Amino acid sequence: MTPSIDTKRRLLCGALAGLPLVGLPGAAFAQAGAPLKISHQFPGSTGNDGDFRDRLCRLFAAEVEKRSGGALKFSVYPGSSLMKTNAQFSALRRGALDLSFFPISYAGGEVQELNIALMPGLVTSYEQGYAWHTGAIGKALNDLLFDKGAVPISWVWEAGSIASRTRPVILPADVKGMKIRGGSREVDLMLKAAGSAVVTLPSNELYAAVQTGAVDSAITSSTSLLSFRLEEVSKHLTTGRGKSFWFMAVPLLMSRAVFEKLPKDQQALIMTVGAEVQKYGLEAVKADDVALAAAYQKAGAKTYDLDAGAVDKWRAIARDSAWKDYAAKSANCARLLQMAEKVVA
Template sequence: MNETRRNILKGLAAAPALAMSPNPLWAQAAGELKISHQFPGGTATEGDFRDRLCRRFSAEIAKRSNGALKGTVYPGSSLMKTNAQFSAVRKGALDMTLVPLSYAGGEVPETNIGLMPGIVTSYEQAVSWKKAEIGKALSNILADKGVLVVSWIWQAGGVASRVKPIVEPEDAKGLKVRGGSREMDMVLKAAGSTVLTLPSNEIYAAMQTGALDAAMTSSTSLISFRLEEVGKALTTGRGKTYWFMFEPLLISRAVFERMPKAQQDLIMTVGAEMEAFALEGAKADDQAVAAVYQKAGGKAYDMTDATVKKWQAIARDTAWKDFAGKNESCARILKLAEATL
């Protein structure tokens, strides 16, 4: 771990006390943090929980800094295009983003571990990553690339289809499917699908026009993007699923390191506090999504342990091998992730 990263982490132990006490350092860096994401906008109490999390985070840092540090949320990619956000945060051109980490796979191959099919199969396992060796290694890689994790957020994945339900791997044969990551696409191709690559906020239009038959995305996105209007068959992520998405709240390291330590500590303290809210929101949407699709006239299907193992077996032979073969760093990341299974 480099010295700068070590110093960042060392100060976090004292964060709660610093964040709640008056500190003259607030006056040194009064300002606004721009927080961009691709999801529909709402309020602090209504709408997509990822947008609500960003708004709660913003309100809390403003409150605890007596207004010296504020956050402004830009939903729906209104500030910046979805696929540009991670790169902009790396360069310090954007302060913060909440984004599926796998969207950064083209720039930082290791980040594809955040949507690696079969590697995470429960929320309990997902939550354990933060303090496990895999979490430390991933944090260090991101820090070296100019990005720091503020909140660890995980969501279970499901499938919306306008043709037929995709539950077993054989159900995907012959369909045009959006997987959401290079690794998920490899699994789908092995199952006989044609894959399309596009961010989740473009799924609706693609399914509406028939360019896409089915899409894999989080329960929250299945609801927020109203996919029940274009896909009546739903495979839920409740109970059992073969993939989870790591969708963290991130901050630019360049922006972070320009801030006084009291503000750095405040950001990390509030970010950690948001994780319980995120977990609750993700689990609630896993349950709610089935009712949404059924109300729209669709059908909801759940997976069994046996089904999850089928998908996982395909992933081991395709995506896992490909990922580990990229470089030594990816191989190490995969090994550390497997240790949490």
């Protein structure tokens, strides 16, 4: 049986414990070659300003380079500037891309089990999302990704917020007849079941779609809403800062083929720094939830928060639509869903 990536992380970190990483001479690592490429779809950043997802990748790269004494170097390519977003997971699996900060639900067409990473109503708080990684569902996802050729280095969960140009979206009844962008096939199934007309388009096209009325409301992460400045064309915001029915897992992934070619001490260093920047990611995404609400209030929009009762109503619709559809895909999908349901909010 292939060892789980959790097991590998423990073994690697154990091996790392006796090594004086900071200032370690480069001779202890593999000879430095071409920089490892990190690709992602999100906007670039400068210093402490800009999209935190790009900053997380750059922080990871800088820290690994420093601790390896320069033996490991990285180049970060934001905004899908290296390759198209949907091509990244396949490229990782083939070893044609080194690392990607990637919403793994995007790979659901290639590995259908990964659709669980943006399953509406399944994760309703950050605490619940991060609890996956110490439970059976987290171990199963890590093993699945590893078997498919990708090594999870760091995990980030992002809450979804809802920007609307017409009326607020709080309860399922609010979306009836509304043109809305959900962000995943599974979210779309839930929205259709609630009576909305679903519009499918990438997040970087949301501004024009909302501005022209092609879309009435859009659900995406708080960080994306900040980056794409939808407060300029929206009158209402339902935030994800307390609870949400929309949580998306976005791990920093490394090609298994690339990872396994590295010496054990370099593998250990990468896993250790990945665990460290995970905390940075959680703090940054929570800060963006708060900053998003402030930006909308400043622009004159009204802001709202979801309570447990509202989330329960969304979950009930999701269970009978998106969850049911996912579980019917395969025995393994049904097994993963059962595992995830055991991680309570």
